Amino acid sequence: MKLENLIKQCIKNDRAAQNELFRQYKDSLYFTSLKYCRNEVDAEDNLHDAFITIFQKIKTYKNKGSFEGWMKRITIYKAIDKYKASKPINIEIKDDILEDALDIEEAEKLSLEQLLKLIQDLPDQYRLVFNLYQMDGYSHKEIALVLNISEGTSKSNYHRAKQILREKIMEINESINPKAH
Numbered sequence: 001m002k003l004e005n006l007i008k009q010c011i012k013n014d015r016a017a018q019n020e021l022f023r024q025y026k027d028s029l030y031f032t033s034l035k036y037c038r039n040e041v042d043a044e045d046n047l048h049d050a051f052i053t054i055f056q057k058i059k060t061y062k063n064k065g066s067f068e069g070w071m072k073r074i075t076i077y078k079a080i081d082k083y084k085a086s087k088p089i090n091i092e093i094k095d096d097i098l099e100d101a102l103d104i105e106e107a108e109k110l111s112l113e114q115l116l117k118l119i120q121d122l123p124d125q126y127r128l129v130f131n132l133y134q135m136d137g138y139s140h141k142e143i144a145l146v147l148n149i150s151e152g153t154s155k156s157n158y159h160r161a162k163q164i165l166r167e168k169i170m171e172i173n174e175s176i177n178p179k180a181h
Contacts, residue, residue, distance in 0.1 A: 003067060011059045018055055025068065026051075029075045035131045036079035038120055046082065050075040076136065080146060083124050110169065118168050125149075126161035133158050 001009070001020060009017030029050060033043035053074050061070055110118075119127060128147060132138040133154070138146070140154040147154070 004063075007058060007061065007067065010055060013055075021054075022051055025071060028068065029071060032072050032075045033079060034116060035119065035135055036076060036083075036128060038124070038127075042082075046075065046079050050078045053078060076132075077146075080128060083128055084148070110172065114172065118165055121168075122161050122164060126157050126164065129154050129157040130161035130165075 001017070006017050006021055006024075010021055026047065030043060030047050033046040033050070034040070037043040037046050050071070054071050057074070061067060119130065122130060125147070129143055132143045132146065133140065140151045140158070143149075143154040144151045149157075
């Protein structure tokens with residue numbers, strides 16, 4: 001069934017069409033959930049909640065832009081809403097050492113699963129800012145609005161996330177290839 005027809009059927013609450021839409025997009029939206037959630041169980045819960053919202057709001061989709069992008073935004077915002085509900089503490093760190101870039105060569109030596117696990121282990125706000133900025137292309141201004149933090153906090157949280165990831169990657173690489181001292 002073509003996507004346009006699938007959407008029309010989902011608007012009519014056709015269970016078979018909803019099942020087909022879920023089947024087609026569950027894997028990519030689950031991966032999006034994994035980026036923003038602490039673990040697989042939270043990601044599964046987020047995916048479930050996102051699809052409930054997708055089916056409730058599908059009639060508001062205006063055929064502008066990518067349908068998958070529309071669903072991805074819902075999935076991301078669901079994860080952020082859960083995070084906001086836990087009332088995090090805003091942390092702002094001002095330190096010149098945070099300006100260093102994450103060593104991409106070192107990160108490329110890790111498997112996708114290892115890197116994803118390291119990202120999932122970041123403190124909540126660092127993880128959200130890192131994913132929104134690095135993985136999904138949001139600006140720090142947009143992140144500040146979405147997370148209700150200052151732009152400076154977004155930037156410092158991003159840099160702190162990179163620092164933590166860099167340290168963890170270096171630890172993993174050291175354990176794999178210990179340097180002779």
